[in-house]
Amino acid sequence: MIESLISDILFGFTGLISIINPIGVAFVFLDRTANLTDEERRLLAKRVAINAFFVLVVAFFVGTPVLHFFGISMEALRIGGGLAVAVSGWQMLNAPEPEPIAADHPVKPMSASSASGKAFFPLTVPLTTGPGSIATAIALNANRTHKLSAWLLSSFASIVISALVMLVIYYVYSRAARLSQYLGVEGTRVAMRVSSFLLLCIGVQIILTGLTGFLTPIADLRAVK
Template structure:
């Protein structure tokens, strides 16, 4: 029982963390919070981490019923969410470089940054459609047997907490990563992260389109 629970937690955590890729998100987060103090960025990272945990918990426990309630298919979730991620990545990839002074003037308002903690910093940049769809899929076959339901619920909570912890540690240290890389290295890392974000969005869309077309192709 315990061994199976630990296995489920590790499987879910590694699957979600590879999709979320908090290290790549860290440079995006740093770009969106340029000009904030260390304390303000740390507070924002904590809020994003808490939001991410809440999003995953909702996906784990209520994702499937919500999709059914609004008549949204998993394919539509992937296509729409992937489009949102791809557009965000494209905008960041083509954004002009700004000087430190310009960036400070642009983003120095901590309240304005906090207002973006849920959208777009949590959704879709951190816990996007890929991670939400994965969380829903992990619990898609949850049974109503009490012992199995409890074990699944404990695993879901543990996975969400571990992911939130990883997100917080990575985002709160984004400025330190930047110092290690230097100005030019950080610019390159941000561009690479933006490109990868664009590719992730396109891949999520392609997955959704493929799942949508598969029954049509097999019917012919």
């Protein structure tokens, strides 16, 4: 039982982390918070990580019933969310390079209210916990058993997975500026462009996955006829 629980946690954690890709998205986070001080960025990273935890918990426990209640299919979730991710990546990929700022003209830090307004949308959803991670969380618990002991173990695993993902997101996002310093100005610009392109590709891939799931039954039905 313990071995199965550990296996479920590791499987869910690695699956979600690979989709979220916090190291790649950290450069997107840094670009979106360029005017913040290090302390403001750390607090914002903490809030984004906590938001991501609750988003994943909600997806784990009530994702499937909510989708059914609103009549939203998994394919529609992937297509709509993938479109939002792709548009964000496209905008960042084509954004002009910021003008260098003189040393005697420091950037005015963003206000706390503006930073808080970015915490959930778009920094948490869809950039961090987007349709791919939400769909994965829903799929991991799609066949949740109703047996009490198994349900409790599955619920515990879901909470642990969400907490581990939250810690990784906070650790990486809060150190995004330090990672940028290691890479230098040009290295950071290249990393941001690459991250933006990968974000665009991830969005397109999510859309294609949704379209495939939608069109495959139609093609199979026509083949049968």
